[in-house]
Amino acid sequence: MRILITGSNGLLGQKLVERCKKSQINFLATSKGENRNSDCDPNDYQEMDITSLDEITYVFKKFKPTHVIHTAAITNVDYCELHPEECKKVNTDAVQLLFEISKKMNSHFQLLSTDFVFDGEKGNYNENDKVNPLSHYAQRKVDAENLLLNDRDYHNWSIVRTIIVYGIGKNLSRSNLISWTISALKKMNN
């Protein structure tokens, strides 16, 4: 098994790197720009902007992943509202690039999606409930999901609709519930 992790500088990506190392699974960590996770050996890291077909092609040819865990995304919902084109490019169009090349290499493609695909009115959703995205971020995740769901020929994929991802990471580009609480408490003590 060879797992390609996208978004390895992000919180979930960092936790996946940790998990692969612990379980001695062969993996390649990728993210945009330089490696900011000091727990990830430089030999296990390759810079890869998911919007660049050239960079994706280079990495897939070199590493030949059996599995792709696609965590990379613009995850700031407000930013996506203000930058809809960029949100589409990263959160939908890049998924198409990654999914197409995964199909060519017969790699399992796992897409990280979100509970935001639902409007929250009903609650206790199951996977067959109708989606009703209320933001650009959520709509682009639905569009990305549909690329997989509407593919009649390729079934080697999965979608994970996770909810609030929180925890401690290295040099994260944005805060989460836990990191925000810790820094707020520290400020109160100063």
Ligand SMILES: NC(=O)c1ccc[n+]([C@@H]2O[C@H](COP(=O)([O-])OP(=O)(O)OC[C@H]3O[C@@H](n4cnc5c(N)ncnc54)[C@H](OP(=O)(O)O)[C@@H]3O)[C@@H](O)[C@H]2O)c1
């Ligand atoms: N966070 C949540 O509460 C939550 C809830 C539901 C679903 N999800 C989904 O779960 C997944 C993981 O979330 P997370 O909390 O780990 O997010 P995160 O910490 O924001 O990590 C996302 C990573 O993607 C990277 N990235 C952005 N654009 C890229 C590009 N063009 N090429 C390569 N990498 C790029 C970011 O790089 P930089 O660090 O350089 O910006 C960041 O490191 C995401 O797909 C998200 O939509 C998250």
